[in-house]
Amino acid sequence: MPVTRATASNAAKKPYQRLVRQKSDAAIEEFFGPEPYSKTLGATSLARRTDRRSYRCATVPEKDTEEDVRPEPLDLEDLRAISLIGHGGVAQAVAVKVKRENSSHCLERKGSVLAMKLTSNRSTRDLERGKVHDKDRTEERQAERRAHWTLPWNPFVAGLLDVYYDDVNTYQLQEFAQCGTLADLIRSRGALPPDWIQFYLSNIVIGLEFIHSHGVMHRDIKPANIFISRTGYLMIGDFGSAAHVHECTSWQRIGTRLYTPPEVNLRGPMAAAIFDMDFDKRVATDWWGVAVTLYEMATNNVRVEDDTAIYNSLQSGTAPIPANVDRVLRNLITRMLNPDLRRRYGAHLMHCVDPASGAQVLRNLDIRSHKFMLDFPWDDAARRTLLSPCISAVVPDFARGWNHSVGMMSQADMPSLLIEEQPAHRSYDLRCVTGDDSDTEEDLLPE
Numbered sequence: 001m002p003v004t005r006a007t008a009s010n011a012a013k014k015p016y017q018r019l020v021r022q023k024s025d026a027a028i029e030e031f032f033g034p035e036p037y038s039k040t041l042g043a044t045s046l047a048r049r050t051d052r053r054s055y056r057c058a059t060v061p062e063k064d065t066e067e068d069v070r071p072e073p074l075d076l077e078d079l080r081a082i083s084l085i086g087h088g089g090v091a092q093a094v095a096v097k098v099k100r101e102n103s104s105h106c107l108e109r110k111g112s113v114l115a116m117k118l119t120s121n122r123s124t125r126d127l128e129r130g131k132v133h134d135k136d137r138t139e140e141r142q143a144e145r146r147a148h149w150t151l152p153w154n155p156f157v158a159g160l161l162d163v164y165y166d167d168v169n170t171y172q173l174q175e176f177a178q179c180g181t182l183a184d185l186i187r188s189r190g191a192l193p194p195d196w197i198q199f200y201l202s203n204i205v206i207g208l209e210f211i212h213s214h215g216v217m218h219r220d221i222k223p224a225n226i227f228i229s230r231t232g233y234l235m236i237g238d239f240g241s242a243a244h245v246h247e248c249t250s251w252q253r254i255g256t257r258l259y260t261p262p263e264v265n266l267r268g269p270m271a272a273a274i275f276d277m278d279f280d281k282r283v284a285t286d287w288w289g290v291a292v293t294l295y296e297m298a299t300n301n302v303r304v305e306d307d308t309a310i311y312n313s314l315q316s317g318t319a320p321i322p323a324n325v326d327r328v329l330r331n332l333i334t335r336m337l338n339p340d341l342r343r344r345y346g347a348h349l350m351h352c353v354d355p356a357s358g359a360q361v362l363r364n365l366d367i368r369s370h371k372f373m374l375d376f377p378w379d380d381a382a383r384r385t386l387l388s389p390c391i392s393a394v395v396p397d398f399a400r401g402w403n404h405s406v407g408m409m410s411q412a413d414m415p416s417l418l419i420e421e422q423p424a425h426r427s428y429d430l431r432c433v434t435g436d437d438s439d440t441e442e443d444l445l446p447e
Contacts, residue, residue, distance in 0.1 A: 071105040074098065076164050076171065080420040081116070084407050091119045091240070094409060095176060097420065114161065115176035118169045118414055145172065147216045147242035155384060156207030158227055158237030166416040177227030177235050179392035182293070186223055189390075191300040194326045196389045198373060200297065202381045203234035204290055205367055211236065212283050212349060213362045215245050220255040221289030223296055232388020245282050254285070258302060261288035262315050262339045284347035287364070291336035291346065298325050298333060315339060328372045336367075345370075 079096040086093040098112045148160035164171040182200065186192065192200070204226060211218055218225075220241040227235045241255050254264060264285060292314060296302040299322055302310055313319040317339045321330050335345035349362040367373055380386050409419050 071103065071108050074100070074162060074173070076166075076416045077418070079114075079116070079173075079417060081409055081414060081417050082113075082420045084409050085115065087407060090122075091117055092413070093117050094414070094417075096173070096417070099420075113176055113178065115158075115174045116417065117172040117174060118417075119172070120169060121167070144239045144242055147239045147244065148172075150216055150244070151211065151214050154207065154210050155229075155233065156203055156210060156235060158235045164416065168413070168415055171414075171417060174237070175235070177229045177237070178394045179228035179230060179232070181224050182226040182228065182234060182297075183223035185228065185390065185392060186296060186300055191322075191325075192297045193389075194329055194372075197294070197297050197329065198376050199381070199386065199389055200234055201290075201294060201367070201373065202376055202378060204236070204293065205364055206378075206382055207234065207236040208286055208290065209349070209362055209364060212286070213360075216242055217245050217282055218242050218286050218289075220259070221286050221293060222256050222259045223293055226293070228392050230391075230394070231384065232391045233384055245279055255289065258307060258311055258314070259289040259292045261285055261341070263341055265315075280348050281341065283349060284341060284344065287336070287346050288344075291333065295319060295321075295333050295337065298329055326372075328370075332367075332370050332372045 078098060078100040080099045081094045082097050083095045084092065085095050094116050096114050096116045098110055098114070100108065100110065103110070145160070145163060151157060151159070153159050158175045158177060161173040161175065163173070204221075208218070208221070216239075218236065218239065218241070220238065221236070225236065225238040227237050229235055254260065261284065263281070292302065295314075299320075301320065310319070314337060317334075317337055319337060321333060325333075332345070338344040341347060346364055346366040348366065350365050351360055352363045352365075353359070354361045368378060377386065411419055
């Protein structure tokens, strides 16, 4: 359903919107005020005034078109948390369902599922009080929201819909890709076929080019942050490490260690010399993440438990590539994982003119023109007219019942976001008791 920011009050609407039901001459006269004329009103003046009055009535719309097109914006009380879909140190993500009780709008889609990211205010206070000695995090704690609001809507980016606050959390309402992540797909299917890799790589390139064209750096590109929509297309999400390219003062210790380029791990003046307000060198951070993601799709060799070995091989450009990987794809991976930033393939963007809009955009011509992607229909992929090679299962599948494999939600952790009432058959299931309740096992037994 369309979700917009709060609209202006009725008192601030345009005059024509307030004249919807004012049909009589007296009502129009009262609204516009008396028209200056002489005491002896002639026939010509009277006819002109009558024509003007009829013209006003004819041009008044019969319906308030703005209210017909846009439903009222969602509030927290219009949403219900239905499942925990992920959690981290200072944030957690839950799936929420739109459950507005008193809406009869023709475009209102009750039951729509969205994602809500909850960030603890305690973590922000710890940063502000100096308990967390991390200058970058202190300066960029609002970077995710600022990056989201900078970006217009794009189908290849999981957009931010609204932001709410209470004494405990900051709530960010976002689009929800219900088919999991690219990491889930690789984990379940192993190394992907070349035609699948072409399709998914094109999605990542188009989305990242759009983000960079608006001066935003994601800085944490990895399969776990690339979501799969219901159509099978990818969406780049989780802008927790994002920053505007000309605002960030330091680029050390950013993103996920396995997906960071060698230059990010430098310290002191050498790091400052590399990233000092250089656009190409900063965007290269994201494209190294794309290179590691491409390597993971082709080989499925990236393992968390083997972090040190695979990390060292990636940093040195000696990551092993199985012999069964397509030769042209192997060439692209090897050239993109070059530790030398000056010779790294795909680390530089070119300014081009978008033929559809005529606007200046950034394009990664290295990847687009490589033999592996040269014959790929990029325009069809951008219009999303291609058929996805794989339609993943919905995660979590709410049609099969409640899914609590990630963990249970606690009302104390989200005081302003109500949790959906449990089904009747789970009323006495101890696993469904929220952590803030003080009920004992005896209290939950039937009377």
